Amino acid sequence: MEKEITIYDIAKDVGVSPTTVSRALNHHPAVHEKTKKKIFDAVLKMGYQSNIFAANLRTKRTNNIGVIVPRLNSNFQSSVLAGMEKAANEAGLNLIISQSLESFEKEKANANTMFNSRVDGLLVSLASDTENIDHYKPFLRKGIPLLFFDRIAEQSGCTGIVIDNIQAALNATNHLIEQGCKRIVHVLGNIKINVYADRLKGYKYALLENEMLFDPSLIILSDLNEEAGEEIISKIMKLNPLPDGLFVSNDACAASCIRHLKLEGIRIPEDIAVVGFNNDVISRLVEPNITTVNYPGYEMGELAMKNLIKHLDKPNEGMLENTNKITLRSDLIIRKSSKKEISL
Amino acid sequence: MEKEITIYDIAKDVGVSPTTVSRALNHHPAVHEKTKKKIFDAVLKMGYQSNIFAANLRTKRTNNIGVIVPRLNSNFQSSVLAGMEKAANEAGLNLIISQSLESFEKEKANANTMFNSRVDGLLVSLASDTENIDHYKPFLRKGIPLLFFDRIAEQSGCTGIVIDNIQAALNATNHLIEQGCKRIVHVLGNIKINVYADRLKGYKYALLENEMLFDPSLIILSDLNEEAGEEIISKIMKLNPLPDGLFVSNDACAASCIRHLKLEGIRIPEDIAVVGFNNDVISRLVEPNITTVNYPGYEMGELAMKNLIKHLDKPNEGMLENTNKITLRSDLIIRKSSKKEISL
DNA sequence: TATTTTTATGAAATCGGTTGCTTAATGTTT
DNA sequence: AAACATTAAGCAACCGATTTCATAAAAATA
Structure with missing residues (x-):
């Protein structure tokens, strides 16, 4: 002492x-x-x-930014966090990170802790369970900048940083159609999440554009983890006739699907062409390489943080009401898993 | 307002x-x-x-725990963080996370920030560049609990949480030898890091135990990322005679190696048996599934945090001097990539 | 009933920077 | 040289919860 x-x-x-x-x-x-x-x-x-406490007590600033993510140990989320950390660090800010584990209750508790810790700003990607965003009201009331990313609250009036999930899914589906696919299965996550809801929209739009009928039996809901492939494929194998395209909303799950399809003796892409989502490392390592949507997590994190920082210095502007949605570019990366023409 | x-x-x-x-x-x-x-x-x-500032000012406690990791966007590290977050959250503590990006200078800066932020405790996994741990002396001097995990400072006298990398590598190598491998290539990362140094030891011990000669030309240094496979394999293909076993210190890299070996027309495991490290998702998704060492990141994080918490309440005990090293169990998980017998 | 103990509460100092206001010293202008 | 502007520095109040010490009221004991 x-x-x-x-x-x-x-x-x-x-x-x-x-x-x-x-x-x-x-x-x-x-x-x-x-x-x-x-x-x-x-x-x-x-x-x-x-002594920062004494300073904070006077200045009412902590230089801490709170981040709430569904899960820390996800490829995408940790890239986002890496981007955020970089931007925060450069601005002399600390990151306080917590995870909701996809639970509404835990998200509420975390938001509360963040509020009591007096973070100067908050970045949130919503849990799949989250039904409303009342727990963020204290932040809005106090004029603490609040910004959503990836999993955003559409109605909230808060700024959200996203990719154009509709367009991305549209592109992905169109690509499969261009490859000659007639029956395309779409595997997605919890439909309450904007991300998956939008991708489903994009999938439907692509069918519409190509005058193909939407068949609900080709939609498979899943938690999209690496073990889900087995169950998904067992469902697919029961379809008659078999599909010729598969659009999975997550690369790890797509990889798992490919693995189980191969076990069933199905050739990729000849029998079924596959498109994933995220451009995870895994999409470049499995055989065949997976066509996927590039999801720039690092950039998203960096952008979200920089945007938040912009609003820290002008408390009068309050809750980021000027821009309401920032959309990042995301491209379809075409690899072997979907290229029917070439393999014919 | x-x-x-x-x-x-x-x-x-x-x-x-x-x-x-x-x-x-x-x-x-x-x-x-x-x-x-x-x-x-x-x-x-x-x-x-x-108002926590006022409270902190009096009580001299922040309820914030600092964590410094080399990279946030790594499979293993984000699992560790997830475990830490859970344990911290349960104890009513916040996590302040920063990344060193493997740079000594940035690690020093981060440690300094953490110190000035008056974290109640600090958990660190060292950057590969880190040459000494003088920048943690302020913590020791002030009796702030400091604990290393995974990449630890051996000499420091601080508690470290690790797996037995020597034993794990020994088991992995022995397994390859049991499968009949005579020439085993070992791919590892920066040898300055205890983790890789220990694994090399384990590899050598296994050779010794089996009265095999250590051949330095079979050791390949790499940064072990997903792109490294190409270069590694080009080196391996120049070896004469070709090796029949490959022990890679990281699953993503092992997957990349497998991919490039296959491109060279080499059969796994028949021509070359492969063992990875970490038990990442990817090891279960590539073909063939990769034999690997289970590296319990989540548990390590949880344990590290719980251990730190134990020391928070008794400042007299100071710098965790009673236990000096906690070793977690890690098993070899045998999958197809290494099972020569069965495939014969 | 008088005395001691227990319980509940308050006054005031404290933690350590920050900042509005004031003042002294120096520099500039006519 | 007088009047004014600028620069450098200090005083003291303040931020808001915590905590030591003191004390009034209630309860227990003699």
Whole structure:
């Protein structure tokens, strides 16, 4: 238990007032260079460490940004976080991260903790369970910038950062149709999540554009994890006639599907062409490489954080009401798993 | 800008002193139940929110735990973080996370930020660049619990949580030898990191045990990412005679190697048996499934956090000096990529 | 009933920077 | 040289919860 050095100690040592020390440390212009130098020398000599609590208490700022994600251990989410961390770090901000584990209750609890921790801003990707966003009202009321990413709250009036899931799914489906697919199965996650709802829309639009009928029996709901492939494929194998295209809303799951399709003796892409989503590492490593939608997680995280930071300095502008939705570019990356022409 | 409600406002409303309000909120026994009830009613009615800065300023606790990892967007690390977050959340602690991006300088900067943010404890996995751990001395001096995980500082005297990398690599290599491999290539990362240094040891020990000679030309250094496979395989193809076993220190890289070996027309496991490391999702999805070492990231994170928490309440015990190393169990998971016998 | 113990509460100092206001010293203008 | 502007620095209040010490009221004991 060493005694803490305060600005008062520094002040006494240098022979100035605590005010001047405080000003010097914050590079206030009204401190003479010579005095400043003396103060910084003393700071170094005495091993002074600023007490952020005292500072926070006055300035009402923590320099902490809260982030709530559904899961930390997801390829996509951790890329987003990496991007956020970089941007935050560059701006001298800390990241407080928590996960909702897809539970509404836990998300509420986390939001509450964040609020009580007085984060300066909050970035959220919603849990699949989340039914309303009332738990973020305290932030809005207090004018704390709140921004959603990926899994956004459409109605909320808050800014959301997304990719155009409709367009991406449309492109993916169109690509399969171009490859000659007539019966395309679409595997997606919880439809309550905007992400999956939009992709389903995109899938339907593509059918419409090509004057193909939407067949509900070709839609398979799944939790899209790496084990889901077995069950999905067993469902697919029961379809009669078999589909010739498969659009899975997640690469890990697509990989799992491919694996189980191969076990059933089905050739990819000749019998069934497959498109995934995310451009995860795995899409480049399985055989055949998976055609997928590039989902720029790192960029999304960086952009979300930078956007939030922009709003930190002007509290009057409050809840990011000027821009309401930022859409990132995402392209279809065509690989072997879907290229029927070439393999014919 | 709504005015903040403080305990003074509550006190005035209820007709007691701020002292009593503070006591009531902290469930101090010396507050009459009736008074307490009145206070909590007022708290609810007035929408009071505790100001943690003021509390922190007095109690000198933040309830924040810092975590420094090399990269956020790594399968293993994000699992660790998920485990940590869970344990922290249960204990009412927040996680402040930053990444060193494998840079010594950035790690130092992050450690410094953490220190200035007055985290109550710190969990670190070292960057590959890190040459010394002097930047953690301020924590030790102040008695802030510091704990390393996975990439630990051997000499430091700080507790480290690891798996037995030597034993794991020994088992993996022995397994390949049992499958009849005579020339086993080992692909590893930066040898300065304890993790890879230990695995190399394990590999050598296995050779020794089986009276096989260590051949330095069979050791390949790599950054072990998903793109590294191509280069590694081009090196391997130049070996004469070709190896018959391959032990890669990371599943994503192993998958990449398998892919490129297959492109060269080499059969797995018949021509070359492959063992990976980590038990990443990918090891279960590529063809053939990869034999790998289970690396329990989630458990490691949970354990590390729980261990740290144990030391938070007894500041006298200081720097976790009683236990010096905690080793987690990790098993070899045998899959098709290495099973020569069965495929013969 | 008088005295001691227990219980419930409050006054005031404290934690350590920050900042509005004031003042002294120096520099500039006419 | 007088009047004004600028620069550098300090005083003291403040942020809001916590905590030590003191005290009034109630309960227990003699």
